[in-house]
Amino acid sequence: MVNNRSLAEDLKTRCKELGFVHVGIARAEELLEEGARLNAWLRNGFAGGMGWMGKREQERVDPGRVLPGVRSIVVVAMNYYTPASHSPEALKISRYAWGDDYHEVLGSRLTHVASWLENAVPGSSSRWYVDTGPVMEKAWAQRSGIGWIGKHATLITTTHGSWVFLGVLLTTAELMPDEPALDRCGTCTLCIEACPTKAIVDPYVVDARRCISYLTIEHRGELPAEFAGQLHGWIFGCDICQDVCPWNAKHSTETSEPAFSPREGMLNPDSAEIEDLDEVEFKARFRKSPLLRTRAEGMRRNIRAQQHGAGRAAHDP
Ligand code: B12
Ligand code: SF4
Ligand code: SF4
Incomplete structure (x- = not known):
């Protein structure tokens, strides 16, 4: 045994x-x-x-x-x-991608x-x-x-x-369990205040319909008018609530995984180049990248949406 x-x-x-x-x-x-x-x-x-x-x-x-x-x-x-980090004037792809x-x-x-x-x-x-x-x-x-x-x-x-x-x-194997982790957020509310679309509707609760990550990656079809000009420069995902978190400010350590090193063009995506790609070219350009999830069509929509509105500066890290 x-x-x-x-x-x-x-x-x-x-x-x-x-x-x-x-x-x-x-x-x-x-x-x-x-x-x-x-x-x-x-x-x-x-x-x-x-x-x-x-x-x-x-x-x-x-x-x-x-x-x-x-x-x-x-x-x-x-x-x-x-x-x-992102180039200051470039459109932004979230870190995980x-x-x-x-x-x-x-x-x-x-x-x-x-x-x-x-x-x-x-x-x-x-x-x-x-x-x-x-x-x-x-x-x-x-x-x-x-x-x-x-x-x-x-x-x-x-x-x-x-x-x-x-x-x-x-x-199905029986393994010795560990103790659950404790919540260490305390009285902090920085992420809730920083979210530009008010997607954190209550502490610990994200309404995906308001979240830039959902809107740019998972939402299909045109963006709702309320958010089309509110993507704050993000064309794939969003890191604002994580960027402001004190635990990330204090405890970020470089990964030892070369697979997560930024690929060419990820920190300063060339919107004109991306907009020109058809679906087949997009697949080849972003092979084995999380970006494939939106397909070329979704990415074009996200880039177009940046031209709709202002609002990039206030919450950008
Ligand atoms: C659906 C989903 C999304 C949706 C919805 C986000 C969400 N918060 O659920 C969208 C598309 C918006 C999304 C975005 C992102 N996602 Co996502 N997503 C998922 C997925 C597939 C399911 C999550 C889920 O079950 N949601 C359902 C709701 C009910 O759960 P919840 O928000 O987690 O709510 C829980 C708590 O908040 C808590 N809670 C609720 N009320 C209260 C009240 C109190 C008092 C307390 C104590 C707790 C509490 O209870 C809920 C149940 O446990 C997971 C993978 C998986 N299968 O788990 C990845 C996952 C969560 N995503 C991931 C990532 C990386 C992201 C992004 C950071 C990507 C990006 N940079 O754009 C963003 C972060 C946005 C955010 N602030 O959450 C990673 C997160 C890694 C991590 N360190 O946590 C995961 C785990 C994938 C992975 N395998 O790594 N995502
Ligand atoms: S990922 Fe962006 S939009 Fe979504 S909850 Fe966090 S700050 Fe708000
Ligand atoms: S910013 Fe980080 S520590 Fe502060 S409430 Fe949000 S998740 Fe918790």
Whole structure:
């Protein structure tokens, strides 16, 4: 019988060797409180056009519906911070998208973790996700002690701020769980005040319909008139609430992952060049980049929207 404490330690060592800066373990159970919050968020319409968020709600809340017999949830975090910054006058792409697509970078490592674990615990099965399945990754990250969900609704670590990607592995193996992380936002409200579109409608609650990240990446079709001139220079994602967070100011450390180094043109995107690309050229130009999500058409819309309005300076980092 494998000791579940030493197994957890060996697993963490393996994950660290693979480049994860944090690894935490939570006991697999239904997410009752978080599930109620997810339900309220969906009922309020805060998911906007992301219909896929509501489609598998029960699975999001109950990992047993995703992997029958699941006992433990392993959460990993990878640092993506680089000390680079946007050119002051350029349109802006958010930091998470400067390098290679994180789904692939984390996913290929989690495949190794899954086979390692299945070898270590014969008969066990596992399934991993990086933003790709019905799993509440931040909730599990908080429960596994990696960090807490800040008032801006991203997960913050005490060591690398919120500049981390998350991945989650569900396993039927029994592993010693960690203690959940404590909320360290205190009385701070900097992110809420800085959000230019007032998308953080309550502490910890983001109305995606107002969020520049959603509008530039996930929203399909024309932008709502209220926001078309309010993108504040962002053409893909938005980092304002994270840029103002004191935990990021104090704890950003350069990633050791070359995959997240800014690719050419990410800090000073050439809007004329991008606008000229057809869908096929766009796919080739941004191969294995998160930018592919908007397709050329979405990116053109975002660039056009910058010409609609002012409002770039006040909240720009
Ligand atoms: C949907 C989604 C979005 C949507 C909605 C954002 C959101 N806050 O949910 C949009 C498109 C806007 C978005 C944007 C971004 N996203 Co996103 N997104 C997701 C996704 C797929 C699901 C998140 C989710 O479940 N939302 C549903 C709502 C209900 O959950 P929630 O906001 O997390 O709310 C929870 C808490 O805030 C809390 N809560 C609510 N009320 C209260 C009250 C109190 C008192 C307390 C204590 C708590 C609390 O309870 C809720 C349930 O736990 C996850 C991947 C995944 N599968 O988990 C990535 C994910 C969250 N995104 C990620 C990233 C990087 C981003 C951006 C930073 C990208 C960018 N730079 O543009 C922005 C950040 C915007 C922001 N401020 O949140 C990363 C975040 C990494 C991290 N360190 O946290 C994730 C985890 C993907 C990954 N694998 O790395 N995203
Ligand atoms: S990502 Fe930008 S728009 Fe969205 S909540 Fe944060 S500051 Fe507001
Ligand atoms: S800016 Fe302040 S309130 Fe917002 S997430 Fe960071 S510490 Fe929490």
